Amino acid sequence: MKSPSIFVLLLLLSYCSVYSQNTNSPYSILGIGDIENNFYNRTSGMANTGIAYRNDKAAINNNPAAYSALQRQFFVFEIAGRGQFVNYKGTPLNGSSVSGKDFAIKRLSIATKINKWWGSSAGLMPYSSASYEFSSVKNIQGTNLTVPVTYDGTGGVNQVYWGNSVELFNHLSLGVNAAYLFGSLTQTESLVTDGLSTTLTTTRQIFLKNFNFTYGAQYHTALNKKWDLSLGGVYQPAHELAADATVVVTDNATQISSTSDDVKSAPFKLPNSSGVGFSITKNKKYTLSGDYRYQGWTSTNYSGSNFSLKNSSRASLGFEVSNKLKNYNSQFEKNFLQAGVYYGTSYLTVNGQQLKEMGLTLGYGLFRIKSQLGLSTLGVSLGLDVGQRGTTTAGLIKENYVNFNIIVSYRDFWRTKGAKYF
Secondary structure, eight states, X not given: OOOHHHHHHHHHHHHHHHOOOOOOOGGGGSTTSEEOOOOOSTTGXXXXXXXXXXXXXXXXXXXXXXXXGSOBTEEEEEEEEEEEEEEEESGGGTTOOEEEEEEEEEEEEXXXXXXXTEEEEEEEEEEEEEEEEEEEEEEOTTSSOEEEEEEEXXXXXXXXXXXXXXXXXXXXXXXXXEEEEEEEEEEEEEEEETXXXXXXXXXXXXXXXXXXXXXXXXXXXXXXXXXXXXXXXXXXXXXXXXXEEEEEEEETTEEEEEEEEOOTTSOEEEXXXXXXXXEEEETTTEEEEEEEEEEOGGGGXXXXXXXXXXXXXXXXEXXXXXXXXXXXXXXXXXXXXXXXXXXXXXXXXXXXXXXXXXXXXXXXXXXXXXXXXXXXXXXXXXXXXXXXXXXXXXXXXXXEEEEEEEEEEEXXXXXXXXXXXX
């Protein structure tokens, strides 16, 4: 078997080189951008419903307590990508609609069951993203003149995480995800004066970083020979993202100033967040899961012209059918089908309107045995997410989107010294 470390390095290189972002998200200009609600894992086709969901062959990072469900002495690599198509409507677009699309690698991870009670996973994925561009006019101070101005922004916050969970008494699992958040947000303001053939550009870049911890618990039990039940909860305490910023001003291609913008006295605050969920399974085949998540953004007291941050919530429901078959003395999953629905309120309130998001998802996964004993498997999962965010009320923009998710996984036996196959 090839060295896992070489495989991880190749995945990291692919994450850095393939990532691209062309779709504009007008609301990502506020806060730290659009915060991810997608975990880009086995639960994506179930509307990312997975606080109580457990799976022995996939890395479920919705709740760190789920890592203890992994099968012992096996490891799994996963790489996930997302393609997005968005259509924008609203009065700021002069009554017309605008479309955008992009593709990005969204998650890399490795997970394993270290011993009979300890599961672990590490990975890289986005926490938030910003991508926007719009035009306006700006008054020249001390005059009645106005000049065209364009704003564009890029960047986001990523997270590198290491999660661990332990199983107690064969029914209770406790876990923690330790993540390091890091990234930058860049905003460029360009004033164009046609008569003078000059462009005055101000570029402000904010660098954000800090640790972030998510705690989780799951209680799972067999109700009888047919039914299994799992209950779960997650909690993330409030903390701040340390911030540094630079401002560079150029006149055409000539730099005329460069300063450090002191934002350390007002770092961006992340709120307390929590969630609860259930998952009930019949005959190890049919699974129904439900989640509710809440974030207390109002306590951060973050606001600006015509916008503020408000408490947000998200409810989702997912269903899965798993098709299994016998392989020697064990069961092997051949494929699965999923469906889900979700509804939530964003942490953004703009022009008095708190943004809402809703949609439905579908998922399908297929697995292929790569060895005679079934110790090595290759899997591909496909997901579809159709939804909408925002409104055309109060001069805002409504986004109708279609997301395509793909997850490629490789699972094999961890051939450590003294390991036993059965």
